[in-house]
Amino acid sequence: MSSSSAAPAAKPPMRDALVAAAFQLFLEGGYEQTTVDDIVALAGVGRRSFFRYFPSKEDVVFPDHERCLADMTAFLAASAEEDEPVRRVCDAARLVLRMYAENPTFSVQRYRLTKQVPGLRAYELSVVWRYERALAGYLRGRFADRAGGTLRADVVAAAVVAAHNNALRSWLRSDGEDDAGAAVDHALGYVQAAFGHEAPGHPGDPDHPRGEGAEDVVVLVARRDAPLWRVVREFETVLGRG
């Protein structure tokens, strides 16, 4: 994966040619110093062609996010009732990682560029926000019938995005050399462990926080070296059977 290249194919479509020209100029002369006129001159097309594909110079830096957002929205819309919701949004987040991992060289170049240009950081925050709202919107629907559902949806969506981005940034800092999939699986596994169980009484459930009695499940925390009789007694006490 890390050996693939951002170089344009022999006959790239015009949109790809514009992205390639833009990045060549951004890397050579700086983002702020490069104008749309410079980009279209190098790509050999007119200004109107540029703006047909990209509303602004910022958009050419993130050419695939709109498609990825559309893919994510379609993926979530195609969910079934039996999909575990937290797992489903984790899988949706993996679509973003896949987009980055498809083209490591380009992704690493953009990462460095974005760190240097405040306007691009702001753009990226707005994109991240849109991913987060897509995930939260799906979760709000799934959690609609429970008290605290929007809170749970918002918190889980934010946690998924933060975990994904933690793994993504680690991979980008490795210049795309690390295993992006393994890093994001680990990160999302953490969020699923914290929130991905639907049982009442789970700490991830805002209406049944840890330690309170629940309807059909008990959570028992015991020292590893506890004698068995103590564990049994505690279990019986919790159940009121003792």
Next chain:
Amino acid sequence: MSSSSAAPAAKPPMRDALVAAAFQLFLEGGYEQTTVDDIVALAGVGRRSFFRYFPSKEDVVFPDHERCLADMTAFLAASAEEDEPVRRVCDAARLVLRMYAENPTFSVQRYRLTKQVPGLRAYELSVVWRYERALAGYLRGRFADRAGGTLRADVVAAAVVAAHNNALRSWLRSDGEDDAGAAVDHALGYVQAAFGHEAPGHPGDPDHPRGEGAEDVVVLVARRDAPLWRVVREFETVLGRG
């Protein structure tokens, strides 16, 4: 709280006068249509006075965030080793709520304005990002000596911010009539329940997810109606004693 007013005091300092003039004009004529010249004319000061306090027109919409960020940074820097880290960042987030709740009328007006103006939404996202990084930076320090510490820090910080903002927006949508403190306590309590325990083996620990064995503690989840023998067998299996 909800009966207090955004009206300027009889003799406000110049900075407050600029904010009051700006909001009067934004509400009467729209944010985009109002210029800095309009604001300084109404406030009766020169342009240089405006830019002494506010780098841009956007900054006058959020006049207290820099102070609040500084307060949060100082609060976190003053933490003690014995402070439970998740509780500490929840308390830090309450500083932001307090800033909003100090002036409900102003906060509600700004909320409506921000929803209408994309540029202000982008500004707000960058502010929220800075709060989140302040919380994550503190947590990264506290979790520095454990594997997965930066992941845990980033996820908890994002969860705290999402919970805070869920409560804040509910309160803003109530026109500042609801009890902001109670809403944020509930929301942050949810995050603390999910992440606020330091015991290894807790699902909030990325290196000891739910169900895996841990160093000194085991977490057992059992159906309330499970027969005792099954619970004992599972406990023994987890411990490798069976």
